[in-house]
Protein backbone atom coordinates (compact mmCIF):
# COMPACT_ATOMS: atom_id res chain seq x y z
CA UNK A 1 0.00 0.00 0.00
CA UNK A 2 1.36 3.46 -0.96
CA UNK A 3 2.01 5.59 2.10
CA UNK A 4 1.88 9.40 2.08
CA UNK A 5 4.25 11.07 4.51
CA UNK A 6 3.44 14.31 6.38
CA UNK A 7 5.35 16.41 8.88
CA UNK A 8 2.16 16.77 10.90
CA UNK A 9 -1.12 14.84 10.91
CA UNK A 10 -4.05 16.23 12.88
CA UNK A 11 -7.06 14.07 13.68
CA UNK A 12 -10.08 16.34 14.21
CA UNK A 13 -10.88 19.73 12.69
CA UNK A 14 -12.43 21.31 15.82
CA UNK A 15 -9.73 22.66 18.10
CA UNK A 16 -7.19 20.72 15.97
CA UNK A 17 -7.76 23.11 13.06
CA UNK A 18 -6.13 25.99 14.96
CA UNK A 19 -2.77 24.20 15.00
CA UNK A 20 -1.95 25.00 11.37
CA UNK A 21 0.06 28.20 11.83
CA UNK A 22 2.45 29.88 9.34
CA UNK A 23 5.22 27.71 10.93
CA UNK A 24 3.88 24.86 8.77
CA UNK A 25 3.85 26.85 5.49
CA UNK A 26 6.80 24.93 4.05
CA UNK A 27 5.94 21.64 5.65
CA UNK A 28 3.33 19.01 4.76
CA UNK A 29 0.24 18.81 6.95
CA UNK A 30 -2.71 16.40 6.88
CA UNK A 31 -5.96 17.25 8.63
CA UNK A 32 -8.39 14.38 8.91
CA UNK A 33 -12.02 14.64 9.97
CA UNK A 34 -14.81 12.16 9.37
CA UNK A 35 -17.52 14.60 10.46
CA UNK A 36 -18.51 18.18 9.69
CA UNK A 37 -15.52 20.50 9.31
CA UNK A 38 -15.00 22.65 12.40
CA UNK A 39 -16.05 20.09 15.01
CA UNK A 40 -18.57 20.18 17.85
CA UNK A 41 -18.38 23.73 19.22
CA UNK A 42 -18.99 25.42 15.88
CA UNK A 43 -21.47 23.01 14.30
CA UNK A 44 -23.51 21.41 17.07
CA UNK A 45 -22.22 22.76 20.39
CA UNK A 46 -21.36 26.04 22.10
CA UNK A 47 -22.13 28.39 19.24
CA UNK A 48 -25.54 27.31 17.94
CA UNK A 49 -26.80 26.57 21.48
CA UNK A 50 -25.98 30.10 22.57
CA UNK A 51 -27.54 31.47 19.38
CA UNK A 52 -30.77 29.85 20.65
CA UNK A 53 -30.16 30.71 24.32
CA UNK A 54 -30.06 34.47 23.69
CA UNK A 55 -33.41 34.73 21.86
CA UNK A 56 -34.81 32.39 24.54
CA UNK A 57 -33.71 34.90 27.16
CA UNK A 58 -35.48 37.65 25.21
CA UNK A 59 -38.62 35.52 24.94
CA UNK A 60 -38.72 34.94 28.68
CA UNK A 61 -38.31 38.67 29.39
CA UNK A 62 -42.06 39.10 28.93
CA UNK A 63 -42.75 37.22 32.19
CA UNK A 64 -39.96 39.01 34.05
CA UNK A 65 -41.13 42.43 32.91
CA UNK A 66 -44.64 41.85 34.25
CA UNK A 67 -43.30 41.98 37.82
CA UNK A 68 -41.70 45.35 37.11
CA UNK A 69 -44.77 47.08 35.75
CA UNK A 70 -44.00 46.62 32.06
CA UNK A 71 -46.53 44.74 30.04
CA UNK A 72 -44.84 42.76 27.27
CA UNK A 73 -46.50 40.04 25.28
CA UNK A 74 -44.57 37.27 23.65
CA UNK A 75 -45.82 37.14 20.10
CA UNK A 76 -44.80 34.35 17.77
CA UNK A 77 -41.50 32.51 17.94
CA UNK A 78 -40.31 32.06 14.36
CA UNK A 79 -38.30 28.90 14.95
CA UNK A 80 -37.66 28.15 11.30
CA UNK A 81 -36.36 31.69 10.61
CA UNK A 82 -34.19 31.48 13.71
CA UNK A 83 -32.84 28.08 12.70
CA UNK A 84 -32.07 29.28 9.17
CA UNK A 85 -30.36 32.43 10.48
CA UNK A 86 -28.23 30.41 12.93
CA UNK A 87 -27.18 27.70 10.53
CA UNK A 88 -26.91 30.12 7.61
CA UNK A 89 -24.04 31.65 9.55
CA UNK A 90 -22.54 28.51 11.00
CA UNK A 91 -22.67 26.34 7.88
CA UNK A 92 -20.98 29.11 5.90
CA UNK A 93 -18.14 29.33 8.44
CA UNK A 94 -17.68 25.56 8.45
CA UNK A 95 -17.76 25.47 4.67
CA UNK A 96 -15.34 28.39 4.34
CA UNK A 97 -12.90 26.74 6.76
CA UNK A 98 -13.07 23.47 4.88
CA UNK A 99 -12.56 25.16 1.52
CA UNK A 100 -9.59 27.17 2.85
CA UNK A 101 -7.85 24.01 4.06
CA UNK A 102 -8.83 21.90 1.06
CA UNK A 103 -8.31 24.31 -1.82
CA UNK A 104 -6.27 27.33 -0.77
CA UNK A 105 -3.37 25.95 1.25
CA UNK A 106 -0.95 24.02 -0.96
CA UNK A 107 0.83 22.42 1.97
CA UNK A 108 -2.34 21.10 3.65
CA UNK A 109 -4.32 18.01 2.63
CA UNK A 110 -7.80 17.49 4.05
CA UNK A 111 -9.05 13.93 4.39
CA UNK A 112 -12.84 14.11 4.91
CA UNK A 113 -13.11 10.64 6.41
CA UNK A 114 -12.53 8.66 9.54
CA UNK A 115 -9.08 7.42 10.41
CA UNK A 116 -7.49 4.93 12.78
CA UNK A 117 -4.02 3.98 13.90
CA UNK A 118 -2.10 1.10 12.33
CA UNK A 119 1.11 1.80 14.25
CA UNK A 120 2.55 4.42 16.63
CA UNK A 121 2.90 7.02 13.86
CA UNK A 122 0.89 5.35 11.12
CA UNK A 123 -2.77 5.86 10.20
CA UNK A 124 -5.24 4.53 7.66
CA UNK A 125 -8.42 6.23 6.54
CA UNK A 126 -11.74 4.42 5.96
CA UNK A 127 -11.08 4.48 2.19
CA UNK A 128 -7.68 2.84 2.77
CA UNK A 129 -5.35 5.82 2.38
CA UNK A 130 -2.19 5.19 4.42
CA UNK A 131 -0.58 8.10 6.21
CA UNK A 132 2.61 8.43 8.22
CA UNK A 133 3.64 11.56 10.05
CA UNK A 134 6.58 12.96 11.99
CA UNK A 135 4.18 14.35 14.57
CA UNK A 136 0.52 13.46 15.22
CA UNK A 137 -2.13 15.37 17.16
CA UNK A 138 -5.29 13.57 18.28
CA UNK A 139 -8.09 16.11 18.71
CA UNK A 140 -10.96 13.71 18.01
CA UNK A 141 -13.45 15.08 20.57
CA UNK A 142 -16.40 13.28 22.15
CA UNK A 143 -19.90 12.19 21.17
CA UNK A 144 -23.29 11.94 22.85
CA UNK A 145 -24.10 8.61 24.50
CA UNK A 146 -27.47 7.02 23.82
CA UNK A 147 -29.03 4.44 26.15
CA UNK A 148 -29.55 1.03 24.55
CA UNK A 149 -33.35 0.92 24.78
CA UNK A 150 -36.17 0.00 22.37
CA UNK A 151 -37.05 2.89 20.03
CA UNK A 152 -33.83 4.85 20.51
CA UNK A 153 -33.32 4.97 16.71
CA UNK A 154 -36.71 6.57 16.00
CA UNK A 155 -36.51 9.88 14.11
CA UNK A 156 -38.33 11.64 16.97
CA UNK A 157 -35.44 10.81 19.34
CA UNK A 158 -32.71 13.45 19.18
CA UNK A 159 -29.38 14.43 20.69
CA UNK A 160 -27.92 17.92 20.70
CA UNK A 161 -26.47 17.04 17.26
CA UNK A 162 -29.89 17.04 15.59
CA UNK A 163 -32.38 18.86 17.81
CA UNK A 164 -31.33 22.35 16.72
CA UNK A 165 -32.18 21.55 13.09
CA UNK A 166 -35.81 20.57 13.72
CA UNK A 167 -38.11 21.93 10.98
CA UNK A 168 -40.59 23.34 13.52
CA UNK A 169 -40.74 24.23 17.19
CA UNK A 170 -42.16 21.12 18.91
CA UNK A 171 -45.22 21.58 21.15
CA UNK A 172 -44.02 18.92 23.60
CA UNK A 173 -40.43 18.01 24.46
CA UNK A 174 -39.22 15.28 26.80
CA UNK A 175 -35.64 15.90 27.91
CA UNK A 176 -33.66 13.05 29.45
CA UNK A 177 -30.71 14.04 31.66
CA UNK A 178 -29.81 16.60 34.28
CA UNK A 179 -26.52 18.05 33.08
CA UNK A 180 -25.40 21.06 31.03
CA UNK A 181 -27.04 20.08 27.74
CA UNK A 182 -30.40 19.26 29.34
CA UNK A 183 -30.40 22.50 31.37
CA UNK A 184 -29.68 24.67 28.33
CA UNK A 185 -32.25 23.08 26.01
CA UNK A 186 -34.96 22.94 28.71
CA UNK A 187 -34.59 26.72 29.10
CA UNK A 188 -34.64 27.30 25.32
CA UNK A 189 -37.71 25.19 24.57
CA UNK A 190 -39.71 26.30 27.60
CA UNK A 191 -38.98 29.99 26.89
CA UNK A 192 -40.23 29.51 23.34
CA UNK A 193 -43.48 28.03 24.66
CA UNK A 194 -42.94 24.28 24.25
CA UNK A 195 -44.22 22.11 27.09
CA UNK A 196 -41.05 20.67 28.58
CA UNK A 197 -40.77 17.63 30.81
CA UNK A 198 -37.24 16.97 32.08
CA UNK A 199 -36.48 13.62 33.68
CA UNK A 200 -33.23 12.82 35.43
CA UNK A 201 -31.97 9.63 37.00
CA UNK A 202 -30.55 11.34 40.04
CA UNK A 203 -31.62 14.24 42.24
CA UNK A 204 -30.86 17.12 42.10
CA UNK A 205 -30.13 18.63 38.65
CA UNK A 206 -26.55 19.72 37.84
CA UNK A 207 -25.27 17.43 40.56
CA UNK A 208 -21.58 18.21 39.93
CA UNK A 209 -22.20 21.85 40.93
CA UNK A 210 -21.90 23.19 44.49
CA UNK A 211 -24.77 21.63 46.50
CA UNK A 212 -26.48 25.00 47.00
CA UNK A 213 -26.43 25.71 43.25
CA UNK A 214 -27.85 22.25 42.46
CA UNK A 215 -30.58 22.65 45.04
CA UNK A 216 -31.57 26.19 44.05
CA UNK A 217 -31.30 25.50 40.31
CA UNK A 218 -33.51 22.42 40.67
CA UNK A 219 -36.14 24.58 42.40
CA UNK A 220 -35.82 27.38 39.82
CA UNK A 221 -36.07 24.89 36.93
CA UNK A 222 -39.14 23.24 38.49
CA UNK A 223 -40.84 26.63 38.61
CA UNK A 224 -40.32 27.07 34.86
CA UNK A 225 -40.81 23.57 33.43
CA UNK A 226 -41.87 20.11 34.63
CA UNK A 227 -38.91 18.46 36.41
CA UNK A 228 -39.16 14.82 37.47
CA UNK A 229 -36.27 13.35 39.43
CA UNK A 230 -35.44 9.66 39.87
CA UNK A 231 -36.60 8.57 36.39
CA UNK A 232 -34.87 7.06 33.37
CA UNK A 233 -36.04 6.45 29.84
CA UNK A 234 -37.12 2.81 29.35
CA UNK A 235 -38.50 2.73 25.80
CA UNK A 236 -39.94 4.86 23.01
CA UNK A 237 -42.55 3.90 20.43
CA UNK A 238 -44.09 5.84 17.58
CA UNK A 239 -47.53 7.37 18.14
CA UNK A 240 -48.79 9.25 15.09
CA UNK A 241 -46.24 11.96 14.35
CA UNK A 242 -45.00 11.93 17.95
CA UNK A 243 -43.96 9.20 20.37
CA UNK A 244 -44.98 7.48 23.59
CA UNK A 245 -42.02 7.39 25.92
CA UNK A 246 -42.07 4.96 28.82
CA UNK A 247 -40.11 6.19 31.82
CA UNK A 248 -38.95 4.00 34.67
CA UNK A 249 -38.90 5.27 38.26
CA UNK A 250 -36.10 4.54 40.71
CA UNK A 251 -38.72 2.82 42.92
CA UNK A 252 -39.76 0.55 40.03
CA UNK A 253 -42.91 2.28 38.74
CA UNK A 254 -43.46 3.17 35.09
CA UNK A 255 -45.24 6.04 33.36
CA UNK A 256 -45.96 6.83 29.73
CA UNK A 257 -45.36 10.32 28.39
CA UNK A 258 -46.80 11.44 25.06
CA UNK A 259 -44.44 13.85 23.40
CA UNK A 260 -43.45 15.19 19.99
CA UNK A 261 -39.73 14.66 20.48
CA UNK A 262 -37.32 13.17 23.01
CA UNK A 263 -33.97 14.88 23.58
CA UNK A 264 -31.41 12.53 25.09
CA UNK A 265 -28.74 14.45 27.03
CA UNK A 266 -27.17 11.79 29.19
CA UNK A 267 -23.51 12.65 28.76
CA UNK A 268 -20.70 12.40 26.23
CA UNK A 269 -17.91 9.85 25.74
CA UNK A 270 -14.48 10.45 24.20
CA UNK A 271 -14.03 9.29 20.59
CA UNK A 272 -10.84 7.40 21.52
CA UNK A 273 -12.61 4.08 20.80
CA UNK A 274 -12.81 4.97 17.09
CA UNK A 275 -9.04 5.19 16.68
CA UNK A 276 -7.65 1.66 17.28
CA UNK A 277 -5.26 3.10 19.84
CA UNK A 278 -4.36 -0.32 21.20
CA UNK A 279 -2.67 -1.06 17.84
CA UNK A 280 -0.37 1.88 18.51
CA UNK A 281 0.06 0.91 22.17
CA UNK A 282 -1.20 4.21 23.62
CA UNK A 283 -2.61 4.39 27.14
CA UNK A 284 -6.22 5.10 28.05
CA UNK A 285 -7.68 6.36 31.32
CA UNK A 286 -10.34 4.19 33.01
CA UNK A 287 -13.14 6.32 31.48
CA UNK A 288 -11.78 5.94 27.94
CA UNK A 289 -9.95 9.26 27.64
CA UNK A 290 -6.50 9.19 26.05
CA UNK A 291 -3.84 9.44 28.79
CA UNK A 292 -1.57 12.48 28.40
CA UNK A 293 1.12 14.22 30.45
CA UNK A 294 1.10 17.93 31.38
CA UNK A 295 2.61 18.83 27.99
CA UNK A 296 -0.30 17.01 26.28
CA UNK A 297 2.01 14.19 25.10
CA UNK A 298 0.19 10.89 24.72
CA UNK A 299 1.43 8.21 27.12
CA UNK A 300 2.64 4.79 26.02
CA UNK A 301 3.08 2.36 28.91
CA UNK A 302 3.15 5.38 31.21
CA UNK A 303 5.89 7.23 29.28
CA UNK A 304 5.30 10.19 26.92
CA UNK A 305 5.44 9.11 23.29
CA UNK A 306 7.70 11.21 21.09
CA UNK A 307 5.79 13.59 18.80
CA UNK A 308 2.25 12.37 19.59
CA UNK A 309 -0.13 14.75 21.37
CA UNK A 310 -3.80 14.73 22.35
CA UNK A 311 -6.06 17.60 23.38
CA UNK A 312 -9.66 18.51 24.06
CA UNK A 313 -12.59 16.22 24.85
CA UNK A 314 -10.73 13.10 23.71
CA UNK A 315 -8.25 13.45 26.56
CA UNK A 316 -9.47 15.89 29.24
CA UNK A 317 -12.35 15.32 31.68
CA UNK A 318 -13.77 18.86 31.40
CA UNK A 319 -15.41 18.67 27.96
CA UNK A 320 -15.28 22.47 27.58
CA UNK A 321 -14.19 24.46 24.54
CA UNK A 322 -12.05 26.97 26.43
CA UNK A 323 -10.07 24.04 27.87
CA UNK A 324 -9.63 22.49 24.41
CA UNK A 325 -8.48 25.91 23.14
CA UNK A 326 -5.98 26.29 25.99
CA UNK A 327 -4.57 22.82 25.36
CA UNK A 328 -4.41 23.55 21.62
CA UNK A 329 -2.24 26.61 22.34
CA UNK A 330 0.08 24.42 24.44
CA UNK A 331 0.26 21.76 21.71
CA UNK A 332 0.79 24.44 19.04
CA UNK A 333 3.85 25.67 20.95
CA UNK A 334 5.17 22.19 21.74
CA UNK A 335 4.91 21.03 18.11
CA UNK A 336 6.96 24.00 17.01
CA UNK A 337 9.43 24.02 19.96
CA UNK A 338 10.33 20.44 20.87
CA UNK A 339 13.31 21.77 22.85
CA UNK A 340 11.15 24.03 25.07
CA UNK A 341 7.92 22.30 26.10
CA UNK A 342 5.08 24.11 27.87
CA UNK A 343 2.49 22.57 30.20
CA UNK A 344 -1.27 23.00 30.37
CA UNK A 345 -2.68 24.82 33.39
CA UNK A 346 -5.81 23.13 34.69
CA UNK A 347 -5.78 24.70 38.16
CA UNK A 348 -8.83 26.94 37.80
CA UNK A 349 -11.07 25.74 34.98
CA UNK A 350 -14.28 27.78 34.94
CA UNK A 351 -17.61 26.81 33.39
CA UNK A 352 -20.96 28.42 32.71
CA UNK A 353 -24.34 26.89 31.93
CA UNK A 354 -26.38 29.17 29.68
CA UNK A 355 -29.70 28.10 31.11
CA UNK A 356 -32.25 30.17 33.03
CA UNK A 357 -31.12 31.34 35.50
CA UNK A 358 -27.52 31.30 34.25
CA UNK A 359 -24.92 29.43 36.29
CA UNK A 360 -21.16 29.89 36.52
CA UNK A 361 -18.43 28.28 38.52
CA UNK A 362 -14.71 28.33 39.18
CA UNK A 363 -12.61 26.45 41.73
CA UNK A 364 -13.77 24.19 44.55
CA UNK A 365 -17.29 23.53 45.78
CA UNK A 366 -17.81 23.85 49.52
CA UNK A 367 -17.88 20.04 49.87
CA UNK A 368 -14.60 19.69 47.92
CA UNK A 369 -12.92 22.41 50.00
CA UNK A 370 -14.01 20.76 53.27
CA UNK A 371 -12.78 17.41 51.99
CA UNK A 372 -9.35 18.88 51.17
CA UNK A 373 -9.21 21.06 54.30
CA UNK A 374 -7.21 18.71 56.52
CA UNK A 375 -4.66 17.79 53.88
CA UNK A 376 -4.14 21.35 52.65
CA UNK A 377 -4.56 23.10 56.01
CA UNK A 378 -7.56 25.19 54.89
CA UNK A 379 -9.71 27.05 57.40
CA UNK A 380 -12.79 26.96 55.15
CA UNK A 381 -15.16 29.90 55.27
CA UNK A 382 -18.18 30.41 52.98
CA UNK A 383 -20.68 33.13 52.27
CA UNK A 384 -23.85 33.49 50.23
CA UNK A 385 -24.78 36.93 48.91
CA UNK A 386 -28.17 37.33 47.25
CA UNK A 387 -28.46 39.56 44.15
CA UNK A 388 -31.52 41.02 45.90
CA UNK A 389 -29.34 42.62 48.60
CA UNK A 390 -27.73 45.04 46.12
CA UNK A 391 -29.12 48.13 44.42
CA UNK A 392 -29.13 46.55 40.96
CA UNK A 393 -30.82 43.46 42.39
CA UNK A 394 -33.56 45.76 43.73
CA UNK A 395 -33.91 47.28 40.27
CA UNK A 396 -34.42 43.79 38.89
CA UNK A 397 -36.66 42.70 41.80
CA UNK A 398 -34.44 39.62 41.73
CA UNK A 399 -35.34 36.84 44.11
CA UNK A 400 -33.25 33.89 42.83
CA UNK A 401 -29.74 35.17 42.02
CA UNK A 402 -26.85 34.65 44.41
CA UNK A 403 -23.08 34.49 44.71
CA UNK A 404 -21.53 31.83 46.90
CA UNK A 405 -17.85 32.09 47.77
CA UNK A 406 -15.60 29.51 49.37
CA UNK A 407 -12.34 30.80 50.87
CA UNK A 408 -9.46 29.90 53.16
CA UNK A 409 -9.41 32.25 56.15
CA UNK A 410 -5.82 31.25 56.96
CA UNK A 411 -4.28 32.37 53.65
CA UNK A 412 -6.99 34.91 52.78
CA UNK A 413 -7.31 33.25 49.35
CA UNK A 414 -10.44 32.39 47.46
CA UNK A 415 -10.94 28.63 46.85
CA UNK A 416 -14.11 28.65 44.77
CA UNK A 417 -16.90 30.83 43.43
CA UNK A 418 -20.42 29.81 42.38
CA UNK A 419 -22.97 32.15 40.85
CA UNK A 420 -26.55 31.59 39.79
CA UNK A 421 -28.51 34.43 38.20
CA UNK A 422 -28.53 37.14 35.54
CA UNK A 423 -25.21 37.21 33.58
CA UNK A 424 -23.50 34.81 35.99
CA UNK A 425 -21.04 33.97 33.20
CA UNK A 426 -19.86 37.61 33.18
CA UNK A 427 -19.92 38.23 36.95
CA UNK A 428 -17.64 35.23 37.55
CA UNK A 429 -14.77 36.59 35.42
CA UNK A 430 -13.08 38.82 38.08
CA UNK A 431 -13.20 35.85 40.46
CA UNK A 432 -11.52 33.63 37.87
CA UNK A 433 -8.88 36.33 37.55
CA UNK A 434 -8.39 36.49 41.33
CA UNK A 435 -7.91 32.72 41.57
CA UNK A 436 -5.62 32.56 38.54
CA UNK A 437 -3.35 35.35 39.72
CA UNK A 438 -3.49 34.65 43.48
CA UNK A 439 -5.24 37.90 44.39
CA UNK A 440 -6.37 37.62 48.03
CA UNK A 441 -9.94 38.27 49.10
CA UNK A 442 -9.29 41.47 51.07
CA UNK A 443 -7.20 43.11 48.32
CA UNK A 444 -9.75 42.21 45.71
CA UNK A 445 -12.63 43.62 47.75
CA UNK A 446 -11.02 46.88 48.81
CA UNK A 447 -8.04 47.36 46.47
CA UNK A 448 -10.20 48.58 43.60
CA UNK A 449 -13.34 50.60 42.89
CA UNK A 450 -16.56 48.69 42.20
CA UNK A 451 -18.92 50.64 39.95
CA UNK A 452 -22.06 51.74 41.77
CA UNK A 453 -24.79 50.59 41.42
CA UNK A 454 -23.74 47.83 39.01
CA UNK A 455 -24.70 44.21 39.57
CA UNK A 456 -20.99 43.48 40.22
CA UNK A 457 -21.52 44.97 43.67
CA UNK A 458 -22.98 41.60 44.62
CA UNK A 459 -19.47 40.16 44.12
CA UNK A 460 -17.91 42.97 46.15
CA UNK A 461 -20.39 42.42 48.99
CA UNK A 462 -19.84 38.66 48.89
CA UNK A 463 -16.07 39.19 49.21
CA UNK A 464 -16.58 41.57 52.15
CA UNK A 465 -19.04 39.27 53.88
CA UNK A 466 -16.42 36.50 54.04
CA UNK A 467 -15.02 38.54 56.95
CA UNK A 468 -11.42 38.16 55.76
CA UNK A 469 -9.65 41.42 56.40
CA UNK A 470 -5.91 41.16 56.40
CA UNK A 471 -4.86 44.19 54.39
CA UNK A 472 -2.84 46.32 56.77
CA UNK A 473 -3.54 49.45 54.71
CA UNK A 474 -7.29 48.85 54.48
CA UNK A 475 -9.11 52.15 54.40
Ligand SMILES: Cc1cc2nc3c(=O)[nH]c(=O)nc-3n(C[C@H](O)[C@H](O)[C@H](O)COP(=O)(O)OP(=O)(O)OC[C@H]3O[C@@H](n4cnc5c(N)ncnc54)[C@H](O)[C@@H]3O)c2cc1C
Nearest residue numbers: 012014015034035039040045046115141312313319320321
Ligand atom coordinates in the same frame (compact mmCIF):
# COMPACT_ATOMS: atom_id res chain seq x y z
C1 LIG B 1 -24.70 21.04 22.91
C2 LIG B 1 -23.33 21.43 23.40
C3 LIG B 1 -23.11 22.70 23.88
C4 LIG B 1 -21.84 23.05 24.34
N1 LIG B 1 -21.66 24.30 24.84
C5 LIG B 1 -20.45 24.65 25.32
C6 LIG B 1 -20.24 25.94 25.86
O1 LIG B 1 -21.13 26.78 25.91
N2 LIG B 1 -19.01 26.26 26.33
C7 LIG B 1 -17.99 25.35 26.31
O2 LIG B 1 -16.88 25.67 26.76
N3 LIG B 1 -18.16 24.10 25.79
C8 LIG B 1 -19.36 23.74 25.31
N4 LIG B 1 -19.54 22.49 24.78
C9 LIG B 1 -18.40 21.57 24.74
C10 LIG B 1 -17.49 21.87 23.52
O3 LIG B 1 -18.27 21.88 22.36
C11 LIG B 1 -16.39 20.80 23.43
O4 LIG B 1 -15.70 20.74 24.66
C12 LIG B 1 -15.40 21.13 22.33
O5 LIG B 1 -16.04 21.41 21.12
C13 LIG B 1 -14.41 19.96 22.15
O6 LIG B 1 -13.51 20.28 21.12
P1 LIG B 1 -12.50 19.20 20.53
O7 LIG B 1 -11.62 19.94 19.61
O8 LIG B 1 -11.91 18.41 21.63
O9 LIG B 1 -13.41 18.19 19.72
P2 LIG B 1 -14.42 18.42 18.50
O10 LIG B 1 -14.70 19.84 18.22
O11 LIG B 1 -15.58 17.52 18.79
O12 LIG B 1 -13.61 17.88 17.24
C14 LIG B 1 -13.37 16.52 17.07
C15 LIG B 1 -13.47 16.20 15.60
O13 LIG B 1 -12.84 14.94 15.40
C16 LIG B 1 -13.55 14.22 14.42
N5 LIG B 1 -13.26 12.79 14.64
C17 LIG B 1 -13.57 12.04 15.72
N6 LIG B 1 -13.12 10.78 15.58
C18 LIG B 1 -12.51 10.74 14.37
C19 LIG B 1 -11.85 9.72 13.63
N7 LIG B 1 -11.70 8.48 14.11
N8 LIG B 1 -11.37 10.04 12.39
C20 LIG B 1 -11.49 11.28 11.88
N9 LIG B 1 -12.10 12.29 12.54
C21 LIG B 1 -12.60 12.01 13.76
C22 LIG B 1 -14.99 14.60 14.63
O14 LIG B 1 -15.73 14.46 13.43
C23 LIG B 1 -14.88 16.06 15.09
O15 LIG B 1 -15.11 16.97 14.02
C24 LIG B 1 -20.78 22.11 24.30
C25 LIG B 1 -21.00 20.82 23.80
C26 LIG B 1 -22.26 20.48 23.35
C27 LIG B 1 -22.49 19.09 22.79
Ligand SMILES: NC(=O)c1ccc[n+]([C@@H]2O[C@H](COP(=O)([O-])OP(=O)(O)OC[C@H]3O[C@@H](n4cnc5c(N)ncnc54)[C@H](O)[C@@H]3O)[C@@H](O)[C@H]2O)c1
Nearest residue numbers: 177178179180181182200201232265266267318319352353
Ligand atom coordinates in the same frame (compact mmCIF):
# COMPACT_ATOMS: atom_id res chain seq x y z
N1 LIG C 1 -22.25 25.66 28.66
C1 LIG C 1 -21.35 24.70 28.55
O1 LIG C 1 -20.16 24.86 28.84
C2 LIG C 1 -21.78 23.37 28.02
C3 LIG C 1 -23.03 23.19 27.47
C4 LIG C 1 -23.40 21.94 27.03
C5 LIG C 1 -22.51 20.89 27.13
N2 LIG C 1 -21.29 21.10 27.66
C6 LIG C 1 -20.35 19.98 27.83
O2 LIG C 1 -20.87 18.79 27.31
C7 LIG C 1 -20.77 17.76 28.26
C8 LIG C 1 -21.91 16.80 28.13
O3 LIG C 1 -23.12 17.40 28.62
P1 LIG C 1 -24.35 16.50 29.06
O4 LIG C 1 -25.36 17.39 29.65
O5 LIG C 1 -24.74 15.59 27.94
O6 LIG C 1 -23.71 15.54 30.14
P2 LIG C 1 -23.50 15.66 31.71
O7 LIG C 1 -22.51 14.62 32.05
O8 LIG C 1 -23.31 17.07 32.12
O9 LIG C 1 -24.92 15.22 32.30
C9 LIG C 1 -25.53 13.98 32.03
C10 LIG C 1 -26.77 13.87 32.90
O10 LIG C 1 -27.58 12.80 32.46
C11 LIG C 1 -28.00 12.03 33.60
N3 LIG C 1 -28.22 10.68 33.13
C12 LIG C 1 -27.27 9.81 32.69
N4 LIG C 1 -27.85 8.67 32.26
C13 LIG C 1 -29.20 8.84 32.43
C14 LIG C 1 -30.32 8.03 32.16
N5 LIG C 1 -30.19 6.81 31.62
N6 LIG C 1 -31.55 8.52 32.44
C15 LIG C 1 -31.70 9.76 32.97
N7 LIG C 1 -30.68 10.57 33.25
C16 LIG C 1 -29.44 10.11 32.99
C17 LIG C 1 -26.91 12.21 34.61
O11 LIG C 1 -27.40 11.99 35.91
C18 LIG C 1 -26.50 13.65 34.37
O12 LIG C 1 -27.34 14.52 35.09
C19 LIG C 1 -20.74 18.44 29.61
O13 LIG C 1 -19.91 17.73 30.50
C20 LIG C 1 -20.20 19.80 29.34
O14 LIG C 1 -18.85 19.90 29.71
C21 LIG C 1 -20.91 22.32 28.11
